[in-house]
Amino acid sequence: MRLPRNHREFVLFLLIVSLISVNLITPLISMFELGFSFEVWQNTLRVLPFIWLAVVSLVILTQKPSGKLKDLIVHPKDSFRSQITINILCNVFLMSFFITLIGAWIGEGAIHWAPVSEFFGKWPRNFSIAFLVEAIIAQPIARQVLYRYHLKKETFE
Template sequence: MEFYMKLPRSKKEFVLFIGVISILSVNIIAPIITCFELGFHLGVWADTLRVIPFIWLSVVALVLLTYRPADWMTGQIVDKDDSFNAHIVVNILCTVFLMSVFLTVIGTWIGSRQISLEPIRLFFYKWPRNFAISFAVEALFSQPIARLVMRKLHEHRDKQPD
């Protein structure tokens, strides 16, 4: 029942679900990671706000590219009969793993406004921190809010007469 109430049932709902998650995540994760990189100053935060739309576009594109591989990875780890929470946590783990690998490089390129080998060279130094921040935000904030939105939407629609 939780799968039915807390997850998208249609393509329109999937767009809403991804929209809620991506907007919340990008507006939290990008400033935190940038401030860890450059320092916690108002100017750093303001500069991050200028590139967030570009980071958001790359996040949406990567979600669409990594959705099926993350779903496949989740299926390899959890059993069909495992709980809703087990499926969700493992899916978040797989999705964040794939997204953080790409965004550790691409996000740096967008944020620094240049393509260089620097994020690739420093990948194994920066990726664990980026993964941990992203996983915490997704698991504790963005995804629970998106699932709450889905549940409220479904409760509202289910109460309406056909």
């Protein structure tokens, strides 16, 4: 009831999760990086559409590898919650790995080596922020929307 059942529902789920995530994670990481100010927030808003496109593209590209990674960790008989938690963990692990670099390049408007050389200092923070937002805010909201959609759909059938 809380998971996408077809491609259309997956697109809805992806839209909800990605929009919430990008609008929370990107400003948080930017502000931890550059300081908490109105100017930093305004500059972050300018790059959000590009970050969102990168995130959606990466979700699609990393979906199968993160699923395989999850399957290595959990047993098919494990609970729904453990399956979902490990799924979020694997998705965020792969996404944060790539977006730590790509997001810095998009935010700075240039590809250079600084994000690569600073990667291991910044990635743990980015992963932690992304995991908390995904696990506590974005995915629960999207799953609730799907749950209500499925309930409503079943009552009309």
